[in-house]
Amino acid sequence: FGLPRAPSDVYDYIVVGGGSAGSIVASRLSENRGVSVLLIEGGPSNEGITDAITPYVYPRLYQSMAYDWNFTTVPQPGLNGRTTAYLRGHILGGSSSINGMTLNRAPAADWDRMASLTGDQSFSWNNVIPYIRKNEAFKRPEGSRFDNAYDPAVHGFKGPLCNSLIEDDSWITEPTLTAAEEVGIPYSRDVNGGQPLGISWQQFSVKNGERSSAATAFVNGQSRARRNFRVLLNSKVSRILPRPRSNTTSGPLHFTTVEYRDANGSIQTVVASREIIISAGVMATPALLMRSGLGPRAQLQAANITVLLDVPALGQYLQDRCGLSAVWSVNSTDTDDQIDRNSTYFNELLQEWNEHRTGRLTQTGYRQMIWGRVPDDAPILSTIDDPSSGPTSPHYEIFPANKWAGTSAPPATGNFVTMNILISASNVHGSVTLNASNPMNPVINPNYLGSDWDMYVLRTAVRKAAEYMRAPAWRRWNATPVFDSSILDNDAALDEWIHTSSYGGVHGVGTARMGPPNSPSGTDVVGPDFRVKGVRGLRIVDTSVFPFVMNAHMMGPTYIMAEKAADVIKRGL
Ligand SMILES: Cc1cc2nc3c(=O)[nH]c(=O)nc-3n(C[C@H](O)[C@H](O)[C@H](O)COP(=O)(O)OP(=O)(O)OC[C@H]3O[C@@H](n4cnc5c(N)ncnc54)[C@H](O)[C@@H]3O)c2cc1C
Numbered sequence: 001f002g003l004p005r006a007p008s009d010v011y012d013y014i015v016v017g018g019g020s021a022g023s024i025v026a027s028r029l030s031e032n033r034g035v036s037v038l039l040i041e042g043g044p045s046n047e048g049i050t051d052a053i054t055p056y057v058y059p060r061l062y063q064s065m066a067y068d069w070n071f072t073t074v075p076q077p078g079l080n081g082r083t084t085a086y087l088r089g090h091i092l093g094g095s096s097s098i099n100g101m102t103l104n105r106a107p108a109a110d111w112d113r114m115a116s117l118t119g120d121q122s123f124s125w126n127n128v129i130p131y132i133r134k135n136e137a138f139k140r141p142e143g144s145r146f147d148n149a150y151d152p153a154v155h156g157f158k159g160p161l162c163n164s165l166i167e168d169d170s171w172i173t174e175p176t177l178t179a180a181e182e183v184g185i186p187y188s189r190d191v192n193g194g195q196p197l198g199i200s201w202q203q204f205s206v207k208n209g210e211r212s213s214a215a216t217a218f219v220n221g222q223s224r225a226r227r228n229f230r231v232l233l234n235s236k237v238s239r240i241l242p243r244p245r246s247n248t249t250s251g252p253l254h255f256t257t258v259e260y261r262d263a264n265g266s267i268q269t270v271v272a273s274r275e276i277i278i279s280a281g282v283m284a285t286p287a288l289l290m291r292s293g294l295g296p297r298a299q300l301q302a303a304n305i306t307v308l309l310d311v312p313a314l315g316q317y318l319q320d321r322c323g324l325s326a327v328w329s330v331n332s333t334d335t336d337d338q339i340d341r342n343s344t345y346f347n348e349l350l351q352e353w354n355e356h357r358t359g360r361l362t363q364t365g366y367r368q369m370i371w372g373r374v375p376d377d378a379p380i381l382s383t384i385d386d387p388s389s390g391p392t393s394p395h396y397e398i399f400p401a402n403k404w405a406g407t408s409a410p411p412a413t414g415n416f417v418t419m420n421i422l423i424s425a426s427n428v429h430g431s432v433t434l435n436a437s438n439p440m441n442p443v444i445n446p447n448y449l450g451s452d453w454d455m456y457v458l459r460t461a462v463r464k465a466a467e468y469m470r471a472p473a474w475r476r477w478n479a480t481p482v483f484d485s486s487i488l489d490n491d492a493a494l495d496e497w498i499h500t501s502s503y504g505g506v507h508g509v510g511t512a513r514m515g516p517p518n519s520p521s522g523t524d525v526v527g528p529d530f531r532v533k534g535v536r537g538l539r540i541v542d543t544s545v546f547p548f549v550m551n552a553h554m555m556g557p558t559y560i561m562a563e564k565a566a567d568v569i570k571r572g573l
Pocket residue numbers: 016017018019020021022040041042043062087088089090091092093094095096098099100101102103104235236237238279280281282284285288506507508541542543544552553554555556558
């Protein structure tokens with residue numbers, strides 16, 4: 001990766017996976033010039049990849065073979081038996097290099113719940129705020145018209161990762177905000193202030209018209225500057241190996257060696273003298289550990305893998321968010337549909353972006369977001385435990401797009417607004433298991449829409465979105481549903497539409513979940529120090545450690561977690 005020096009076989013720390021979490025952990029550890037750090041990434045560099053730099057075109061990266069791991073779920077009963085792609089970045093920066101750039105931190109209540117579930121108050125909202133500030137360079141929008149669109153008091157301004165609003169005068173902002181007021185959705189001044197319920201401006205990891213990712217902020221450039229930090233690209237880790245033991249050795253296994261297939265296809269090994277940190281993401285992390293002999297005993301034995309440690313919780317407790325896109329036609333002629341269908345116009349915008357990093361390609365089509373809850377008196381809440389973190393924590397999310405963002409191909413004419421409607425507090429768990437015939441490609445079962453609660457929330461959210469789109473502010477734009485709106489009055493018909501049109505989420509967590517230090521054996525995988533329980537020399541830092549899916553797009557919470565983990569490791573905790 002641009003380094004002239006020869007690779008060494010021994011590093012103090014080896015970080016597996018240069019994604020959202022791994023890039024931060026490796027970079028932060030290498031701030032100590034007295035230690036050597038190797039970051040091993042399975043995908044290619046992010047540098048020079050236009051689709052990973054230009055915000056508007058990010059969906060082109062999805063399932064691009066080169067930049068996605070091309071995972072697929074097993075058939076999902078909740079999606080009427082359909083399978084769905086499970087997108088994960090295969091590129092330096094990981095999913096932060098291909099994702100939609102929405103930057104959320106999750107509500108304060110979710111972090112406080114994290115502290116309570118792990119028995120460690122250092123995960124509480126008040127205690128993670130220093131990591132947020134350390135991570136973030138919030139860009140104040142120009143002009144007083146944005147003064148109420150964010151709260152400067154809750155932001156950091158000197159960190160590596162840029163966070164910004166879309167500073168344009170799009171027609172859609174006025175009806176989006178006014179309609180909320182008209183139907184009683186409260187205004188939340190800053191989605192990242194700890195209380196996101198209501199409507200607020202979205203914040204994005206975009207810097208001067210370009211994507212700001214874990215790679216651009218923490219690795220590009222820095223690995224060249226620091227002689228103690230090396231990055232290996234296009235290198236897929238196949239296994240981690242413990243130090244060999246004699247018959248008289250006792251105590252836990254000590255993992256020291258990382259085995260990977262290099263860019264030329266040869267198997268190589270490197271040794272970590274201090275620790276190996278696994279940051280391969282919610283799917284690849286459990287798969288890697290299972291290939292290495294850690295995981296549920298029966299699963300490993302069925303795949304003829306020698307069991308080094310029975311870890312029943314590994315790969316279990318996968319939790320994600322899912323939902324659907326509902327589209328309305330509008331009579332504005334200034335939607336982004338014209339960018340998608342008029343190549344001459346697109347090329348003009350691309351030229352502007354190439355020359356000045358300005359214009360419509362610096363945004364993603366989204367501007368505001370709504371976080372809501374089912375009504376407090378909803379009958380279902382008397383029959384199940386509310387899976388959210390309490391009354392200030394949402395159940396669903398709705399975010400409007402200034403274009404056709406449905407799952408089917410856009411029509412050749414017309415202008416559209418899409419409501420993306422997602423469950424945010426689910427009570428369903430799925431799993432990731434080993435695929436004996438293709439161990440690099442795990443069996444993914446998110447169990448989408450697997451409970452009455454999930455269906456209730458999505459029904460409620462779809463109806464809320466429809467009520468919102470009937471508000472006077474949208475009527476002025478002649479907003480008209482392009483789906484059969486009579487289904488809104490009929491639970492069975494609405495459920496059928498939900499089952500046939502919902503898609504999987506991209507916010508999976510929980511496959512190596514964190515628990516308290518002294519939890520009952522087998523209930524979790526890592527402790528609050530990120531160490532894999534029952535072995536030495538091994539930590540996990542990525543979305544797989546979250547015990548529940550937060551009310552957020554998960555990149556932001558992952559950044560916070562990675563900053564905290566780096567601090568914990570540096571302090572030798
Ligand atoms: C299409 C898409 C859109 C999304 N949109 C948003 C959004 O707008 N906002 C938001 O907050 N969140 C979004 N998310 C979710 C968010 O990006 C992820 O939750 C988060 O980035 C995951 O971070 P991670 O570090 O756990 O994993 P990743 O960032 O996926 O990193 C894992 C890294 O490990 C590497 N790796 C895996 N296996 C191996 C191996 N065997 N050897 C070496 N390297 C390996 C991968 O290539 C990757 O670089 C989106 C995700 C996707 C995929």
